[in-house]
Amino acid sequence: xxxxxxxxxxxxxxxxxxxxxxxxxxxxxxxxxxxxxxxxxxxxxxxxxxxxxxxxxxxxxxxxxxxxxxxxxxxxxxxxxxxxxxxxxxxxxxxxxxxxxxxxxxxxxxxxxxxxxxxxxxxxxxxxxxxxxxxxxxxxxxxxxxxxxxxxxxxxxxxxxxxxxxxxxxxxxxxxxxxxxxxxxxxxxxxxxxxxxxxxxxxxxxxxxxxxxxxxxxxxxxxxxxxxxxxxxxxxxxxxxxxxxxxxxxxxxxxxxxxxxxxxxxxxxxxxxxxxxxxxxxxxxxxxxxxxxxxxxxxxxxxxxxxxxxxxxxxxxxxxxxxxxxxxxxxxxxxxx
Amino acid sequence: xxxxxxxxxxxxxxxxxxxxxxxxxxxxxxxxxxxxxxxxxxxxxxxxxxxxxxxxxxxxxxxxxxxxxxxxxxxxxxxxxxxxxxxxxxxxxxxxxxxxxxxxxxxxxxxxxxxxxxxxxxxxxxxxxxxxxxxxxxxxxxxxxxxxxxxxxxxxxxxxxxxxxxxxxxxxxxxxxxxxxxxxxxxxxxxxxxxxxxxxxxxxxxxxxxxxxxxxxxxxxxxxxxxxxxxxxxxxxxxxxxxxxxxxxxxxxxxxxxxxxxxxxxxxxxxxxxxxxxxxxxxxxxxxxxxxxxxxxxxxxxxxxxxxxxxxxxxxxxxxxxxxxxxxxxxxxxxxx
Numbered sequence: 001x002x003x004x005x006x007x008x009x010x011x012x013x014x015x016x017x018x019x020x021x022x023x024x025x026x027x028x029x030x031x032x033x034x035x036x037x038x039x040x041x042x043x044x045x046x047x048x049x050x051x052x053x054x055x056x057x058x059x060x061x062x063x064x065x066x067x068x069x070x071x072x073x074x075x076x077x078x079x080x081x082x083x084x085x086x087x088x089x090x091x092x093x094x095x096x097x098x099x100x101x102x103x104x105x106x107x108x109x110x111x112x113x114x115x116x117x118x119x120x121x122x123x124x125x126x127x128x129x130x131x132x133x134x135x136x137x138x139x140x141x142x143x144x145x146x147x148x149x150x151x152x153x154x155x156x157x158x159x160x161x162x163x164x165x166x167x168x169x170x171x172x173x174x175x176x177x178x179x180x181x182x183x184x185x186x187x188x189x190x191x192x193x194x195x196x197x198x199x200x201x202x203x204x205x206x207x208x209x210x211x212x213x214x215x216x217x218x219x220x221x222x223x224x225x226x227x228x229x230x231x232x233x234x235x236x237x238x239x240x241x242x243x244x245x246x247x248x249x250x251x252x253x254x255x256x257x258x259x260x261x262x263x264x265x266x267x268x269x270x271x272x273x274x275x276x277x278x279x280x281x282x283x284x285x286x287x288x289x290x291x292x293x294x295x296x297x298x299x300x301x302x303x304x305x306x307x308x309x310x311x312x313x314x315x316x317x318x319x320x321x322x323x324x325x326x327x328x329x330x331x332x333x334x335x336x337x
Numbered sequence: 338x339x340x341x342x343x344x345x346x347x348x349x350x351x352x353x354x355x356x357x358x359x360x361x362x363x364x365x366x367x368x369x370x371x372x373x374x375x376x377x378x379x380x381x382x383x384x385x386x387x388x389x390x391x392x393x394x395x396x397x398x399x400x401x402x403x404x405x406x407x408x409x410x411x412x413x414x415x416x417x418x419x420x421x422x423x424x425x426x427x428x429x430x431x432x433x434x435x436x437x438x439x440x441x442x443x444x445x446x447x448x449x450x451x452x453x454x455x456x457x458x459x460x461x462x463x464x465x466x467x468x469x470x471x472x473x474x475x476x477x478x479x480x481x482x483x484x485x486x487x488x489x490x491x492x493x494x495x496x497x498x499x500x501x502x503x504x505x506x507x508x509x510x511x512x513x514x515x516x517x518x519x520x521x522x523x524x525x526x527x528x529x530x531x532x533x534x535x536x537x538x539x540x541x542x543x544x545x546x547x548x549x550x551x552x553x554x555x556x557x558x559x560x561x562x563x564x565x566x567x568x569x570x571x572x573x574x575x576x577x578x579x580x581x582x583x584x585x586x587x588x589x590x591x592x593x594x595x596x597x598x599x600x601x602x603x604x605x606x607x608x609x610x611x612x613x614x615x616x617x618x619x620x621x622x623x624x625x626x627x628x629x630x631x632x633x634x635x636x637x638x639x640x641x642x643x644x645x646x647x648x649x650x651x652x653x654x655x656x657x658x659x660x661x662x663x664x665x666x667x668x669x670x671x672x673x674x
Contacts, residue, residue: 021637186627188525188549191635198640209641210627212525214550214583218648221585246551248558252593253586290523290547294633298528300358303535304546311555
């Protein structure tokens, strides 16, 4: 499968996810500014993938500068990249690792600092890959042969440096011989479900049906959904989980229909510093994401638009949290640590 | 305000709603085939507006034919138009009225039959206009000064020959001096909320905020919605209400948050011949409505697509049904008649 993000010849190579599913296009990012722009404009997205890309962006900053500027440039990149998107905690977690690596290199020569930063970023990518596999293995026990899994947004290979979080669970189940079907919410406004989740499932030969976000509850009502399985951008210490807008709506519907609602994420997405979901910052994105579509206006001038990119699923609606460390069922309070 | 559908110079003049909000474009339909095509392709949509347009289509069929063919042409048009869309009961209700008018004219001359059919169709339009007003007056008591109403799809002037159903309630409240804000779900796949509801609210100077469908539950969670107010395409005898896909999801969320969920529709949308919502035929529309957007592919080849146009809100989630005859609260069973 194509790699979502990797280090190639001194550049950060990403798939430009805004071009999918029409075109599989790679972009080489050659400066921290380009990396920041790619994250802000969702060319690369998904909490773990953002963390990996930002870490590589710091390595990039340290690479293309005078020897005396390495540390300053790396710190400036950490600041710049840290401000690109607020909700996913993996971003600040990965950048914090880069900052520590930089601190550990104090007194070393520029070449050594550069090497250490690049190694740290590549380690984060490599770890992400491995933990996706672990999430898959841990979670696949929750799926039965013949199950239909409903998912939202994209928590797959395109959201990580590996095989995904929520979709890694599906991939592991399929690898284990289970027949799994997926229903993918198209996920407005940017259609990550229709464009990205469907694309990577089709590429792997897994049956996927795309529906409007608003049809998900109706599918549950008809008994066509065995579980909901989504990723998370940040989970609070009590198990409240922030994820793509619409996750809360799905969780309410799942609760109403007795359908399990699972959250799959790396342990690094759990932010133990936050008591509960009310502390998670929710990114409000631009009006233009709803106001027009490929240049064609869909909302009249004069109407307001509100475009929260995420919402928070309260812990009581989360049936289990799947991480590389295992599967945790409620109550979560005090047990996520 | 522009008229959604009217009889002008021997043609059925409609607003081509697929061009909104970019352009306010009128189309003159000059044959029953053109009327059928306009209904099928949603140039005109909304249960009451479909009924009026189809009735005028029958009058049109009887107009442009040899005197000896009037009855046959009218009957053929009734058949053709009756097959355009399955869910809205107003369509078959209006066509049934045209059939009865035709039967009453047996033995009359061609000119008299034509006149009778046109009069019946214009009566249906005129009645629709009046009952929209009554729905507004009856429903506006449910809204308090300062309320925020969340609505889905378009149940406004563009869905009727008058001022709407759900939005007629808003208009009546505003006319009565109440400050009302509206949150409009954009309503995928065809964006009737973003394109049409926002357009007619802006035109009337009423504050409207467009959100993704999937953000509605999150708005309720934040206490920002005082009630949900939608139209209906068909209501069963027990109060189960079919409406645009996503209405069920909204009703579940409203129930979860203690937000009243109101359905506004003409009494003719109530189909007493159907015991409950399981008997209401749900239109499955084409994949292309989700597969691409203004010609740009959004779902990869190889993915399935499922596109139900409607869902059914069970009566236990409907806080009240507002018609021109009054406001009915549960239990509905046996009391809608």
